[in-house]
Amino acid sequence: MAVPGQGDEGRSALLMKIVMAGESCVGKTSIVRRYTEPNAAAAFSSSSYLATIGIDFKVKCVTLNDKTVKLQIWDTAGQERFHTLSTSYFRGAQGFVLVYDITNLDSFQSVTSWMKDIHEKAGDEVDIVLLGNKCDKESERVVPKHKGEKLAWEHGIPFFETSAKDNVNIEDAFSVLTKEILEKVFSEYTEYCYEAAKS
Numbered sequence: 001m002a003v004p005g006q007g008d009e010g011r012s013a014l015l016m017k018i019v020m021a022g023e024s025c026v027g028k029t030s031i032v033r034r035y036t037e038p039n040a041a042a043a044f045s046s047s048s049y050l051a052t053i054g055i056d057f058k059v060k061c062v063t064l065n066d067k068t069v070k071l072q073i074w075d076t077a078g079q080e081r082f083h084t085l086s087t088s089y090f091r092g093a094q095g096f097v098l099v100y101d102i103t104n105l106d107s108f109q110s111v112t113s114w115m116k117d118i119h120e121k122a123g124d125e126v127d128i129v130l131l132g133n134k135c136d137k138e139s140e141r142v143v144p145k146h147k148g149e150k151l152a153w154e155h156g157i158p159f160f161e162t163s164a165k166d167n168v169n170i171e172d173a174f175s176v177l178t179k180e181i182l183e184k185v186f187s188e189y190t191e192y193c194y195e196a197a198k199s
């Protein structure tokens, strides 16, 4: 990640690498599109599902605490045959959006395994937010909200139930994640300056 810039923030915007993780069909691509594309509402379709092949990324610039932050959001493929490729993009990421589908028990049960992959590839200090997506499909729910909350609590990470379809909590989830990353960057930077001043 770029060191927090002084002066011209336009040129020295912080770059954050965020990776989407989770089983196939949980809604990773839909969440990224909802967050990064202004016309995602028009583009959203529950009927047509196109699996991500390999990897894709989108860029979004946001302002956090008066700093310009450039988010590079990597959308991985959840299908098993792409697992090695997808997890190879975990390295060097500052944050992860780990998604399951509240109507799919397997996707929830695989969260712990995804968490393990993330920590193995990106380290223990990385920031993660857990999302239970498709909360608009209440009648098909098989994962109670309290189970998602408990799992997130056990791992010490924030949790949201989201709907890419109805635009529920998508903005908030990215906002919480990027603020946590930013706080970490600045505390490390302050520590670095302190150590440099001492020597």
Ligand SMILES: Nc1nc2c(ncn2[C@@H]2O[C@H](COP(=O)(O)OP(=O)(O)OP(=O)(O)O)[C@@H](O)[C@H]2O)c(=O)[nH]1
Pocket (backbone or CB within 6 Å): 023, 024, 025, 026, 027, 028, 029, 030, 031, 044, 045, 046, 047, 048, 049, 050, 051, 052, 053, 076, 077, 078, 079, 133, 134, 135, 136, 137, 162, 163, 164, 165, 166
């Ligand atoms: N009802 C509802 N459907 C959703 C929601 N999010 C995604 N979907 C649908 O779920 C299907 C899979 O969505 P994707 O975003 O392609 O899932 P993915 O996790 O990127 O899948 P892979 O590329 O295979 O890893 C599509 O038909 C979407 O329209 C949601 O919040 N609510």
